[in-house]
Amino acid sequence: MIDLNLLRENPDAIKASQRARGASEEIVDEAIAAEVNRRAKLAEFESLRAEQNAHSKTVATAPKEEKAALVAAAQVLAANVKAAAAAATDASEALDKILWQIENVVCEGVPAGGEDDFDVLREVGTKPNFGFTLKDHTELGLDLDILDLERGVKVSGSRFYFLKGMGARLEIAMMSLALDQAAEAGFTALITPTLVRPEVMAGTGFLGQHADEIYYLPADDLYLTGTSEVALAGYHRDEIVDLTDGPLRYAGWSTCYRREAGSAGRDTKGILRVHQFNKLEMFSYVEPEQAEAEHEKLLAWQELMLQKCELPYRVIHTAAGDLGSSAARKYDIEAWVPSQETYRELTSTSNCTTFQARRLNMRYRKEDGKTATLATLNGTLATTRWLVAILENHQQPDGSVRIPEALRPYLGGTEFIKPKVKA
RNA sequence: GGAAGCGUGCCGGAGCGGCCGAACGGAACAGUCUUGAAAACUGUCGUAGUUAAUAGCUACCGUGGGUUCAAAUCCCACCGCUUCCUCCA
Numbered sequence: 219m220i221d222l223n224l225l226r227e228n229p230d231a232i233k234a235s236q237r238a239r240g241a242s243e244e245i246v247d248e249a250i251a252a253e254v255n256r257r258a259k260l261a262e263f264e265s266l267r268a269e270q271n272a273h274s275k276t277v278a279t280a281p282k283e284e285k286a287a288l289v290a291a292a293q294v295l296a297a298n299v300k301a302a303a304a305a306a307t308d309a310s311e312a313l314d315k316i317l318w319q320i321e322n323v324v325c326e327g328v329p330a331g332g333e334d335d336f337d338v339l340r341e342v343g344t345k346p347n348f349g350f351t352l353k354d355h356t357e358l359g360l361d362l363d364i365l366d367l368e369r370g371v372k373v374s375g376s377r378f379y380f381l382k383g384m385g386a387r388l389e390i391a392m393m394s395l396a397l398d399q400a401a402e403a404g405f406t407a408l409i410t411p412t413l414v415r416p417e418v419m420a421g422t423g424f425l426g427q428h429a430d431e432i433y434y435l436p437a438d439d440l441y442l443t444g445t446s447e448v449a450l451a452g453y454h455r456d457e458i459v460d461l462t463d464g465p466l467r468y469a470g471w472s473t474c475y476r477r478e479a480g481s482a483g484r485d486t487k488g489i490l491r492v493h494q495f496n497k498l499e500m501f502s503y504v505e506p507e508q509a510e511a512e513h514e515k516l517l518a519w520q521e522l523m524l525q526k527c528e529l530p531y532r533v534i535h536t537a538a539g540d541l542g543s544s545a546a547r548k549y550d551i552e553a554w555v556p557s558q559e560t561y562r563e564l565t566s567t568s569n570c571t572t573f574q575a576r577r578l579n580m581r582y583r584k585e586d587g588k589t590a591t592l593a594t595l596n597g598t599l600a601t602t603r604w605l606v607a608i609l610e611n612h613q614q615p616d617g618s619v620r621i622p623e624a625l626r627p628y629l630g631g632t633e634f635i636k637p638k639v640k641a
Numbered sequence: 642g643g644a645a646g647c648g649u650g651c652c653g654g655a656g657c658g659g660c661c662g663a664a665c666g667g668a669a670c671a672g673u674c675u676u677g678a679a680a681a682c683u684g685u686c687g688u689a690g691u692u693a694a695u696a697g698c699u700a701c702c703g704u705g706g707g708u709u710c711a712a713a714u715c716c717c718a719c720c721g722c723u724u725c726c727u728c729c730a
Contacts, residue, residue, distance in 0.1 A: 261691065264699040271699090274711045278659040285710095292710030458688085581688095587670095589688080 219576040220320050221591075225249055235323040238330040238538035245320060252313040259309040263302040270295045321426070321543040322573040325510070328538050328547050335537035336550075342521065343530030345554050350615045354557030355606040356488035359385060361617055362635050365489065376486070377478060377493045381602075384635045388621070389496065389602060391628035393471060396498045396523055396600035400469035403519060405500060410449035410470045413440040418452035421578040423544035423570075430479045446470035447596045450501035454580050458589055459503060461582040465512060466503040469599065471496070488606065490562065495602035502595045505582065506572055509593040510547075513569040516597035517549050520565045523599055526624035529607050530554040532561050544570040553607035564604055567597030 220232060229250055233243045273295055277288045329337050359365025364385030370378040381389055397407055419425055419441040424432060433442035443449060450470045459466060474497050485491035500519065504512045517533070524531050536548040545568035552561035572591040575581070581589040612620040618636040621629060 257691075260699085264691070267700090268698055270710080274659070277710055289710050294710095296710055 219317055219573060220323060221572065221576070222253065222317075224323070225253060232320065232323055235538070236320070238324050238328065239321060239541065240332065240539045241321060245316060249313070249316045249320065252309070252316050256306075256309040256313045259302070259306040263299070263306040266295070266299045266302045270299050318420075318577075319426075321541070322423075322546045322571060324538045324541065325547040325569065325571075327535075328541070329535060330539075331537040332539035333537070336540070337535040337537075339533040339535055339549070341530075341532040343525075343528075343554075345530045346556060346611050348556070348613075352556050352610070353613060353617070354488065355490075355609045358609045358613055358617075358619060359488070361637050362619065363638055364388070364635065367488070374493075377491065379489050379492060381605075384629075384632075385605070387629060388608070388625070388635070389605060391625050392527070392600050392604060392608075393496065393498055394628045395526060395625055397469060397471065399519065399523060399526075400467075400498070400500060400599060403467070405467040405469035408446075408450065408453070408468050408470045410443075410446040410453075410472045412443050412446075412449070412472050412475065413438075414443055414448055414452060415440065418455065418578070419443075419448060421455065422448045422451045422574055423542060423577070424448065426543045428480075431477050433475050433477055442475040443472065444474050444476045445497060445596075446472035446474070446499045447501060450499065450596070451574050451578060451594055454503060455578045456580070458581045458583055459592065461503065461505055461592065462585075465505075465508065468501045470499045470501060472499075473497075474601075490603060490606055492602070497601040498599045500567075500597045500599050503575075503580070503582075504593050504595065506591070506593040509569050509571055509595060512593075512595050513547065513549075513567065516567045516595055517551075520551055520567060520597055520599060524551060524553065524564070526622065527604065527608055528622040528624075529564075529604075529611055531564070542568060544568065544573050546571045546573065553604070554611065555607055556610045562603075562607070564601070564607060565598035568595065570594045570596070 225232060225246070229246050233246050236243045236246060270292070273288070273292050277285065277292060280288050329335050353361070356365070356367065359367075362384065364381065364383050366380040366382050370380050373380075401407060413435070416425075416439060419432070424444070432444060434440075435442070441448075447470075449472070450468050453468065454466070473494060475494055476492075478491060478493060481491060489495070500516055502512050502516065521531075521533070531551050531553045534550050534552060536545075536550055541548050548566060548568045550563050550567075551565040553564045554560075555562045571593050574594045575592045580592055580594075582592045584590055608622070609619050612622065614620055614634070616637075618634045620634055621632055626632060
């Protein structure tokens with residue numbers, strides 16, 4: 219949710235953000251009108267209520283014979299209060315309805331425009347130059363017997379898969395490497411719930427435009443999360459946390475579920491776009507003034523992890539129109555996928571400023587003892603999709619795949635995943 | 642799934658229609674005392690809205706409704722917790 223003070227004091231800043239996102243500017247004026255109305259209705263209710271409270275006290279202390287008359291007068295007051303309370307509630311709900319539609323105010327320097335209007339910040343690493351006919355990750359997975367797509371479909375339908383043998387072990391090795399790196403950087407590991415209540419799902423900003431991307435269990439009124447970010451953001455819901463020792467950092471591991479409703483026909487081959495995968499997510503709770511600096515740190519940790527996996531990549535600065543509703547700035551890291559001769563997104567890190575925290579009612583105590591809304595940030599540290607880039611970039615002429623050195627300790631020192639020799 | 646009990650401030654714990662935003666105790670913070678600390682004593686000590694205001698007013702005692710002039714207190718529903726039974730990885 220956007221800041222009401224900002225709405226009152228500088229609505230043009232919000233309008234500029236809406237413009238950059240390609241979203242409605244009129245809604246800002248609607249919000250202002252609704253906010254003025256809410257305050258007026260609330261003031262009316264409160265003064266009537268005060269009158270009633272005062273009157274009630276005289277009823278309590280009045281002698282018996284005067285009570286009947288006083289109660290009769292009080293009944294009129296009570297009716298007025300009830301009407302005023304209803305009007306105040308309506309006005310408040312009307313405001314909320316508008317406020318929840320306005321997406322986070324984008325940070326300065328975020329490129330305007332849509333999906334294709336990102337800035338490339340840098341390209342890192344060397345793209346492999348194969349002297350042989352390369353295979354895509356699907357072929358490699360099949361030939362190495364580490365990925366079983368057919369049986370995934372048989373058991374669960376399209377976009378499901380089995381990771382098998384060294385494939386399964388490689389993913390767990392990667393997650394362990396990532397988790398160790400996170401722990402070293404001061405993150406607390408969390409294995410999170412993947413079913414969450416509607417309030418939490420809404421609070422994190424996932425029930426807006428893309429609600430149909432999310433699995434929902436009507437019998438239990440619970441949502442399956444597409445990222446542990448949801449549970450990690452909900453973790454401190456309705457709390458006033460202590461940030462005097464620095465940011466609270468969590469590394470959440472979970473399985474993630476996505477319906478991929480709007481992407482029929484896209485990336486149908488392999489495990490690039492699937493309904494279920496695993497992810498290690500970094501999540502930070504920080505003072506708002508530190509959010510931009512924390513964002514750069516998250517990005518640096520992501521790059522470090524990509525480098526440990528020896529993957530060529532580029533960092534892009536996402537345009538305003540392609541930001542999630544909660545994000546004020548977002549960087550994606552895309553790894554080179556040789557079979558597609560293009561970069562594909564492996565990580566994403568968003569600075570959500572105070573937007574999620576305001577929705578989820580999360581504050582911190584400042585030095586002067588006052589409370590203030592905190593800022594949240596998130597960033598991917600490893601996901602199943604990384605296997606695509608690892609397999610393809612490190613394939614060898616003999617069909618084997620070289621395991622990056624940093625991963626080897628987690629695989630008993632194994633240096634190559636080799637095709638099975640047929641008898 | 643069945644039965645009973647319970648949900649109050651940072652924690653413990655009273656209150657069970659008006660005098661309750663809430664006794665009392667602990668923790669925490671500030672001060673007095675002390676060379677310093679402890680102890681003792683004194684004070685502060687929930688969150689939010691409204692407002693120029695740390696004045697006043699309003700809201701909040703699991704959540705949402707209801708009864709009443711008036712609800713932490715009565716009624717209903719829901720959620721959660723505990724114990725017992727049943728079941729189960």
